[in-house]
Amino acid sequence: xxxxxxxxxxxxxxxxxxxxxxxxxxxxxxxxxxxxxxxxxxxxxxxxxxxxxxxxxxxxxxxxxxxxxxxxxxxxxxxxxxxxxxxxxxxxxxxxxxxxxxxxxxxxxxxxxxxxxxxxxxxxxxxxxxxxxxxxxxxxxxxxxxxxxxxxxxxxxxxxxxxxxxxxxxxxxxxxxxxxxxxxxxxxxxxxxxxxxxxxxxxxxxxxxxxxxxxxxxxxxxxxxxxxxxxxxxxxxxxxxxxxxxxxxxxxxxxxxxxxxxxxxxxxxxxxxxxxxxxxxxxxxxxxxxxxxxxxxxxxxxxxxxxxxxxxxxxxxxxxxxxxxxxxxxxxxxxxxxxxxxxxxxxxxxxxxxxxxxxxxxxxxxxxxxxxxxxxxxxxxxxxxxxxxxxxxxxxxxxxxxxxxxxxxxxxxxxxxxxxxxxxxxxxxxxxxxxxxxxxxxxxxxxxxxxxxxxxxxxxxxxxxxxxxxxxxxxxxxxxxx
Ligand code: NAD
Numbered sequence: 001x002x003x004x005x006x007x008x009x010x011x012x013x014x015x016x017x018x019x020x021x022x023x024x025x026x027x028x029x030x031x032x033x034x035x036x037x038x039x040x041x042x043x044x045x046x047x048x049x050x051x052x053x054x055x056x057x058x059x060x061x062x063x064x065x066x067x068x069x070x071x072x073x074x075x076x077x078x079x080x081x082x083x084x085x086x087x088x089x090x091x092x093x094x095x096x097x098x099x100x101x102x103x104x105x106x107x108x109x110x111x112x113x114x115x116x117x118x119x120x121x122x123x124x125x126x127x128x129x130x131x132x133x134x135x136x137x138x139x140x141x142x143x144x145x146x147x148x149x150x151x152x153x154x155x156x157x158x159x160x161x162x163x164x165x166x167x168x169x170x171x172x173x174x175x176x177x178x179x180x181x182x183x184x185x186x187x188x189x190x191x192x193x194x195x196x197x198x199x200x201x202x203x204x205x206x207x208x209x210x211x212x213x214x215x216x217x218x219x220x221x222x223x224x225x226x227x228x229x230x231x232x233x234x235x236x237x238x239x240x241x242x243x244x245x246x247x248x249x250x251x252x253x254x255x256x257x258x259x260x261x262x263x264x265x266x267x268x269x270x271x272x273x274x275x276x277x278x279x280x281x282x283x284x285x286x287x288x289x290x291x292x293x294x295x296x297x298x299x300x301x302x303x304x305x306x307x308x309x310x311x312x313x314x315x316x317x318x319x320x321x322x323x324x325x326x327x328x329x330x331x332x333x334x335x336x337x338x339x340x341x342x343x344x345x346x347x348x349x350x351x352x353x354x355x356x357x358x359x360x361x362x363x364x365x366x367x368x369x370x371x372x373x374x375x376x377x378x379x380x381x382x383x384x385x386x387x388x389x390x391x392x393x394x395x396x397x398x399x400x401x402x403x404x405x406x407x408x409x410x411x412x413x414x415x416x417x418x419x420x421x422x423x424x425x426x427x428x429x430x431x432x433x434x435x436x437x438x439x440x441x442x443x444x445x446x447x448x449x450x451x452x453x454x455x456x457x458x459x460x461x462x463x464x465x466x467x468x469x470x471x472x473x474x475x476x477x478x479x480x481x482x
Contacts, residue, residue, distance in 0.1 A: 133459075155433075246279050328376065342354030
């Protein structure tokens with residue numbers, strides 16, 4: 001047993017069944033997580049529904065509660081980070097940053113404006129546009145940043161007045177269950193319910209009649225299923241899905257300057273970031289220098305157990321993903337590319353893979369065309385910038401991208417032509433709570449973060465107060481009776 005239980009209606013909800021959680025640094029089951037039953041899912045939505053009536057009424061109380069949530073996260077960061085590292089694999093320092101980041105997100109939303117907007121104030125009427133909560137939210141998260149991506153939903157959804165049932169990935173359920181327990185003191189019962197189970201639990205959530213909104217982060221394939229499942233009763237959906245981010249290096253870039261930042265943008269969280277750099281387009285003239293500089297970065301990085309303070313990269317999170325990354329690299333190499341460094345699993349228990357730079361990868365190979373979501377970066381040569389932009393855009397993905405150059409204005413022009421939700425110049429993965437984040441094309445529907453992300457957890461209500469003595473509106477109804 002992990003000792004962590006589901007939290008439903010503010011109380012621990014013991015289960016009959018459990019499932020094993022693997023530590024990716026060992027490949028061994030180290031804890032059990034509760035398996036939510038259908039009846040418990042009903043109870044969780046019921047609790048969220050009951051809590052909604054009062055939670056949705058008091059904005060000041062919600063702001064205060066979110067600040068309290070942040071304090072609880074900060075005060076318990078060490079224990080939560082230890083759980084996160086054990087189940088996810090990331091180094092403790094990164095896990096701690098994820099916990100603190102989650103608190104920062106709560107603080108940001110706790111202070112975000114939610115005032116009505118006056119659009120008419122004259123003799124005829126006073127008209128205000130309000131943002132009303134939607135109701136109960138079903139929130140589903142992936143395994144790469146279980147906490148932070150959870151709080152990208154919790155903070156705006158709760159601030160807007162919604163209540164929530166949150167399900168993490170079965171690969172990383174424990175840290176979410178832990179925060180559910182810790183926050184039972186900070187939030188009224190039923191406002192945030194944390195449950196765990198397999199993929200089928202996610203499908204039960206999206207087809208359940210109570211939630212009015214599904215906020216989902218995960219793969220494109222699952223996102224399409226979520227959209228289909230939410231459609232029959234017209235639940236609102238936000239889908240944050242996969243990416244295959246291109247980085248385009250322009251011919252005036254200095255390889256020594258850009259390579260370190262490109263490496264960081266590609267290998268953060270061991271490449272398991274939706275908006276990590278997943279393919280690099282380099283001009284022929286810079287090819288050798290960029291490859292050499294990236295190889296030097298890859299060979300300098302320490303890979304190891306996340307509990308070892310010298311580790312900068314941990315293992316890949318889970319067995320299927322480990323096999324996928326291995327397969328994609330092997331496939332690229334059999335297609336004529338070469339591993340300039342790395343290229344294989346590290347010979348030790350767990351899901352460790354060498355940081356890999358794949359040179360000479362071709363468009364059309366799966367490593368370039370699909371999302372690898374792991375520590376293997378293909379370098380693709382171009383001779384013509386127009387064709388590089390076309391190839392960068394020539395996929396169903398559209399999460400983010402970056403352009404690298406000594407000439408910022410030139411880079412900005414190219415970045416503006418990328419078909420993606422975030423276009424960076426001379427950096428990658430710069431994100432913050434006030435910055436909108438979302439995907440073009442198959443990379444998503446809707447936005448998270450900033451006022452845009454808050455809006456996604458609201459319905460728009462126009463509140464029209466007539467000021468005419470007879471209640472007839474001179475621009476429409478009055479014409480019918482004159
Ligand atoms: P996944 O789609 O396999 O699973 C995500 C979540 O969905 C898990 O909690 C899973 O249990 C649940 N799920 C599975 N089947 C479901 C169904 N039919 N209905 C409802 N829920 C279901 O994704 P993953 O492997 O956990 O995460 C990796 C993917 O997530 C990558 O593609 C990555 O790019 C993407 N991602 C996107 C963002 C973003 O903000 N755009 C952020 C992080 C990760």
